[in-house]
Amino acid sequence: MKKDKYTTAEILDGIKNGKDSVLHFIYESYFESIRNMIVSKNGTEDLAHDIFQEALVVIYKKVRSDKLQITKSSFYTYFYSVCRITLFKYYEVSSKDVLPSSIDIGGLYDLTHDCQEEERMIVDGIKEQLFHKYLKKLPEYCYNILQLVMLGMTARNIAEKLKMSSEGYVRNRKKVCMDSLINMIKNDPKSKELL
Amino acid sequence: MKASNEGLIKRKILNELLEDDEKLAFNQLLETDETFNQDYNKAQSLADYIADESLFNFRDKLDDISSQFRQNEVKKRTIPIKRMYTIASIAASIIILFGSYIFLQRQQKIEDLFQSYYDVDEVYLNTRSGNSTTTDLLEQGLMLFEKDKYQESINYFDQLPTSVTALYYSGVAHMEIEEYEVAIFKFDQVIVGYLNVFHDQAQWYKGLCLMKQEKLSDAKDIFTRISLSESYYKGKATELTKKLN
Numbered sequence: 001m002k003k004d005k006y007t008t009a010e011i012l013d014g015i016k017n018g019k020d021s022v023l024h025f026i027y028e029s030y031f032e033s034i035r036n037m038i039v040s041k042n043g044t045e046d047l048a049h050d051i052f053q054e055a056l057v058v059i060y061k062k063v064r065s066d067k068l069q070i071t072k073s074s075f076y077t078y079f080y081s082v083c084r085i086t087l088f089k090y091y092e093v094s095s096k097d098v099l100p101s102s103i104d105i106g107g108l109y110d111l112t113h114d115c116q117e118e119e120r121m122i123v124d125g126i127k128e129q130l131f132h133k134y135l136k137k138l139p140e141y142c143y144n145i146l147q148l149v150m151l152g153m154t155a156r157n158i159a160e161k162l163k164m165s166s167e168g169y170v171r172n173r174k175k176v177c178m179d180s181l182i183n184m185i186k187n188d189p190k191s192k193e194l195l
Numbered sequence: 196m197k198a199s200n201e202g203l204i205k206r207k208i209l210n211e212l213l214e215d216d217e218k219l220a221f222n223q224l225l226e227t228d229e230t231f232n233q234d235y236n237k238a239q240s241l242a243d244y245i246a247d248e249s250l251f252n253f254r255d256k257l258d259d260i261s262s263q264f265r266q267n268e269v270k271k272r273t274i275p276i277k278r279m280y281t282i283a284s285i286a287a288s289i290i291i292l293f294g295s296y297i298f299l300q301r302q303q304k305i306e307d308l309f310q311s312y313y314d315v316d317e318v319y320l321n322t323r324s325g326n327s328t329t330t331d332l333l334e335q336g337l338m339l340f341e342k343d344k345y346q347e348s349i350n351y352f353d354q355l356p357t358s359v360t361a362l363y364y365s366g367v368a369h370m371e372i373e374e375y376e377v378a379i380f381k382f383d384q385v386i387v388g389y390l391n392v393f394h395d396q397a398q399w400y401k402g403l404c405l406m407k408q409e410k411l412s413d414a415k416d417i418f419t420r421i422s423l424s425e426s427y428y429k430g431k432a433t434e435l436t437k438k439l440n
Contacts, residue, residue: 018256027264037425049265053257060253077427080395124240131244132254143245149209150246174209182205185241 008075015056016063026056030076034083041087051090054129055082058121067117082118089122094190130191134184142177149174200224204235208242308438309407312431313370313400333361340364345371359385363393367400375404395421399428406439415439 006014006025014022034055035048043051059082062068070078135143141162148158155167155174164170185191203221206213213221224231244250336351345368352358352365366381378400385397402417418439421432 018253020256020260023256023260024264027260031264033425040425049261053254053261056257057250057254061250064249077396080427081393084394127240128244128250128254131241132251135245135251136255146245147248150242152210175205178205178209181241 008070008073011075012059012063012068012070015060018060023056026079027052030079033076034080037080037084038087043087047087047090050129051083051086054090054122054125055079055086057125057128058082058086058118061121061125062117081115082122085115085118086122086125089119090126093123093126130185130188134181134188137184138177138181142173142180145170145174146177146181200228200231201234204231204238207235208238305406305409305411308435309403312435313403333358336361337364340368343371345369359388359393363397366397370400370404375408379404395426395428398426399432402432402435406435411439 006022011022011026013019014025031048031052034052035045038048038051039045059068059079138146141164144162145158148161153161155170158164158170159167162170164173203213203217203224206217207221225235226232332351332354336348336355339345339348339351349365349368352361352368355361362381363385366378366385369375369378369381382397382401382404385393386401388394398417398421402414402421405411405414405417415436418432418436421428422436426432
């Protein structure tokens, strides 16, 4: 059911469980404000979408591991802060030249050790965004094979599970799929900055 | 990087069985070759992401929602002109009502303003990890703070002079015991770092401290700055600036 308003606990629960209604609510309620903040810091509309999404991913990772409690403040206060840190991490990993000159970045990181976990998750998230982009470009069977391989399943079990002709086929395909994925990632211009 | 090393990393992350000599070479390279170590970590982070199906699905869902949201935004920008006129007249009414409200509030005393904009229950922003131990100094300070034992909480916060969280809560605790000058000193150390979760809050509370000290010109400067920024307190600061004027 679509609601006009959610409590912080409902929002966190909705993020944890990937509830469409809650995620739509977050976009509708907060995107404009986050976009304004990002545009005021030399960012673009596209970057605003990336930042917004990455900040949600950080919160998702924290709530699913039960590491986030927001008790007396609003969800927005915390989310806004994560977006701001995400923006600076984006600028930091891409190119320092695009940092707004009016903002003194020097020494800032000494003061942010209370957000170290968020910062680490943001940097991981920026890389994951690149991985995600190219995983989506792989044929579905490739993604399925690689996923099961990474989960430690044997070629025989994968062949059975995915109804593939033989173990040999799975062994051959997993190499081809991985090579293809790595090549695509390596050829992305962002790869040099991020990886 | 050597092709053979790259192949070794690939085989390792694809969970292929390595011969004994390959295992030995892999472990040695991991310990002695920094580039190899970094490349392996990168490959492992890719493998970890592939294995994390729920995260992959969450990102997929966000991609869909973001794309739907963009489409809706484009639609919204094409509002019919008649509707725009209606919106404009409603906006004008709101402005008139808001102006009247500001006029009526103009005579309100500083103390009343402070009380209406300061609420210690809103101060709290809990970003603590669930793994924090109760022996932690910050945790101890926060526990006392929550119990309104402000002076005692300051004793803990003061032992963490470089922690932004401790500085922020210490500032609020000083506010609570009406030591506004010290509170401002603490907030200034938080405000200097734009990239921390308490930046907006510290700036807002510094403004309230200045107001309480009747340094109205300085307070107005801060609230004006906040109202022109994208701070979380932008709305309140705009209101307060108008009221102080």
